[in-house]
Amino acid sequence: MxxxxxxxxxxxxxxxxxxxxxxxxxxxxxxxxxxxxxxxxxxxxxxxxxxxxxxxxxxxxxxxxxxxxxxxxxxxxxxxxxxxxxxxxxxxxxxxxxxxxxxxxxxxxxxxxxxxxxxxxxxxxxxxxxxxxxxxxxxxxxxxxxxxxxxxxxxxxGRRPVTPAHSVCVECKLRGTVCVMVAHGTPCLGPVTHAGCGAICPAYNRGCYGCYGPMESPNPVSLSHGLAALGMDARALQRVYRTFNANAPAFRDESARHGK
Amino acid sequence: MALSRQSVLTVDGLDALIGKLRERGYRVIGPSVRDHAIVYDDIGDVADLPRGWTDEQDAGQYRLRRRDDDALFGYVVGPQSWKKYLHPPHVALWRARRTGKDVRIEPAPEPTERLALLGVRSCELHAIAIQDRVLLSGAHVDPGYRARREAAFIVAVNCGVTGGTCFCVSMRTGPKVDAGADIALTEIVTAGERVFVLETGSDKGAALLADLPHRWASAAEIAEAKAVVARAAAAMGRDLAADDVPELLLRNLEHPRWDDVAQRCLTCGNCTMVCPTCFCTTVEDTSSLDGTETARTQRWDSCFTMDFSYIHGGSVRTSSRSRYRQWMTHKLATWHQQFGTSGCVGCGRCITWCPVGIDITEEVRAIRAGSRAEGDRHGD
Missing domain, CATH: 3.40.50.700 (NADH:ubiquinone oxidoreductase-like, 20kDa subunit)
Incomplete structure (x- = not known):
């Protein structure tokens, strides 16, 4: 400047x-x-x-x-x-x-x-x-x-910041992390979560907690089917979407599908 | 692959092969166990290979399992492909510096590292050949890819097992290595000993073999190597009757199955990231806080992101239906028009690593089942 x-x-x-x-x-x-x-x-x-x-x-x-x-x-x-x-x-x-x-x-x-x-x-x-x-x-x-x-x-x-709105999965793949959901059966919110953290949790063999809220085109209904197949019941599904971004519309609506 | 006379290498001989490659200045990359999967990583010697491990794969599922023997290549392809090394996720392109009124642009240096890829499967050789056509032919050659590719030494392995999501036989891309390798190995057990039947596919490969302890293969060993691959070919986990697929998909662009798959698709992009032929990239510009420096980096992109189809005024493909359809019709149909082959090599990664297990072979079957008649082609 x-x-x-x-x-x-x-x-x-x-x-x-x-x-x-x-x-x-x-x-x-x-x-x-x-x-x-x-x-x-x-x-x-x-x-x-x-x-x-x-x-x-x-x-x-x-x-x-x-x-x-x-x-x-x-x-x-x-x-x-x-x-x-x-x-x-x-x-x-x-x-x-x-x-x-x-x-x-x-x-x-x-x-x-x-x-x-x-x-x-x-x-x-x-x-x-x-x-x-x-x-x-x-x-x-x-x-x-x-x-x-x-x-x-x-x-x-005066330029657009580089903060991609795609999934955390893309960040896992960019850093070479093995998918914890597919390879370990660990429930993970990465596929519906906005990138930005650099996919920290999966790199330590934990599922994504959704700290960055919904990604640009989230499909939590489909992900919930996958999470249920890994053993999460309705209460667990409701809670997993109700954390730091509980009121983000995509997470709020999905949590409501699994109980009031 | 123009077959050389076949030789036999012991496990120690394979260790020597890795050592000789390292002596010649190669960084050897090969299969290795990490985080409950077989990934491609640096290999120092034969002990770094996944001895006695295999993988079980199905749609949306991958599990590492112990084998009841000490095979070194007793598994199929894992979560990563060789594009991680040949067409890396991030590539620095250039940086610019401003000093007063002077702006200096410095292109990133071309890569000088020489990679030896060990354990490359037939489907993956076909995938590399596809990326070669995309990134090296035509007017716009990717110089970084060219440098990495031309320096690379490839040790291929014929598959002795088949994964649950493999369909290379359908795509005519395997399991037998037919081109593109400097050396190809087939792991067999002969007289109680684990050995590798070896063929060379290039002068580089033959020169390396000359430096290794080896003997000529017997007729029985050659027959066993052939039988091992034939058994794998007969045990494919999936199949995709591929010949009519381009026409089939382009005739069914309004098929209700696209809505069905859109219900399941997460648009997470995993299928494109794990695909060994998906080559799309974007560029990201950064600038320093004091405004004196800027840099441009190339990064893997995916047709499942909104930015991918962003043009003036917004994204062209906002629905997941349109994005899945774009990916699949490009991979299986319009790739033929663009590059002369299918964009799919039947490695099965997109099936295994889809978190909700969407299966490209199943989607093709569903579209075939409710297909429009020929000559009734609709598009958008």
Whole structure:
């Protein structure tokens, strides 16, 4: 970039989440210095207490919308942001906390809190894109540091980031991992899951947990037949789709087919 | 394969063969047990081969099993094919650097590594020949593939067993090695000893044999080697009456079976990744955060992804029906028009490694069963 050009302003915003995706940025180590060199990190609660108001060229949004206050706040952030990119399963699909969408939140708060009337919360946990327009969604629970750097680098030069939406199976094959489902009979969500992690779990002889949510054209109905043949009952099938991306439509609908 | 006079190599002789290849600067790749499967990996000596192992294969299923003998090649083809080495999943193409106003483009160096592929089956030799036609003939030659391919030494093995998803006999691609190998081996047991009947198929192969301890094969040994392959040929796990398939598929582009298979297809791309002839790639560009460097990498792609058919405005093949049909009709039908042969060699990998066990031979049978009459051709 030309040295005399003003650096783009970056904001990292947190909603209902565990902070793991923000920490992924801090974990980028050497690359973090390059990020700091390329952008002006104007708001990043995990890394600094400095708070700068004004407009942001790039906003990275972590977390889901679970409270009336946050449902308002995301609009304010959208208005301040030229590009808004959501990072992680919470921001792109509602996260693990979207399990509340299948339950009665009032019933939980009355059991968990001494004064449930202090709790002001929504009945659902939803993705940022359900509330404001989003320019790009980066998947993962947590996101991959490599992919985050790629998204920022692509933003800086105005190109499309290389974050393929095909299955995790493609990543297994690219790295030469033997298919755990076919060769070991291990249930695996890889065929319906969005690539991005680099197919970590199958490389350690575990099935894919679906951390990156549904791939571009998922067929979980067919996969469930295969998983059932490997011994998963209806309860297990319902639960396998109800994790970090429980509220992603393809997983939500498939989990509902196996029980309420 | 222009047959040489046949020789016999002992197991020690095979070990010497691996050693001589390594001495000549080859990186020897061959079958090896890893993660409960027989993969293609670096081979240091004969002890790295899957001695006493076999595989059981069916649609969507692969299991490694112990044999009751110590055969070295007593299995068929595994999850990987040789394209992993000859047409690798990622290939760096070039990088560009900007210093001030100066932009410098540096092409990636051509590969210099010499590969010796050990244990290549007949179907796989046919697959390599198909990739040769795609990547080396015509106006656009892949220089990296050419460099790897021209430097490669191929030690083929005639199949003595057949897998549950094999159908090379249908495709006329095996199990007997007929071309494309520098050396071809057949594993037999003679007078209680495990040996390899060896033929050479090139001057390189003959020169290597001259350096190995060997003896001429007896008539009985030659007959046994022939019988071993004939037994494998008679025991194919699958079959595909292939001769009329191009016409059959192109006549049935609106067959209801495409909807049926679309219900099962995961569009995960596994069939294309394991196929030894699927050659499609895409390119990925990366750029550094400071904007001074960019690089382009070639990566395996699959016609089952949305990006594959993305043109201005969106993907052409959005349904899984259209993607499965594209893959299968290209593989079995339009490949003939494009490259002069079928794109399928009957190795069975797409059947075994489909997580939900979609069987290309079964799909052809189903289409044949409800086929439109000839002359009633529909397309889209």
């Amino acid at each position: 030309a040295a005399n050009r003003k650096k783009p302003r970056l904001g990292v915003w947190k909603f209902a989440s565990c902070d793991g995706c923000q920490l992924t940025l801090l974990d980028c180590e050497d690359d973090l210095l390059a990020v700091a060199g390329a952008v002006d990190i104007a708001y990043f609660p995990e890394a600094t207490r400095a708070e700068i108001s004004g407009r942001y060229d790039l906003s990275l949004v972590e977390g889901s919308i679970t409270t009336p206050h946050d449902a308002e706040r995301i609009h304010a952030i959208r208005r301040r942001s030229r590009k808004l990119i959501t990072i992680g399963a919470c921001a792109t699909a509602g996260g693990i906390q979207a399990l509340r969408n299948f339950a009665d939140v009032q019933a939980y708060t009355s059991v968990v809190y001494a004064r449930p009337d202090y709790i002001e919360t929504l009945a659902t946990s939803t993705a940022i894109a359900d509330h404001v327009p989003v320019d790009f969604e980066l998947r993962g629970c947590p996101i991959s540091g490599r992919q985050l750097i790629e998204v920022i680098a692509a933003f800086l030069v």
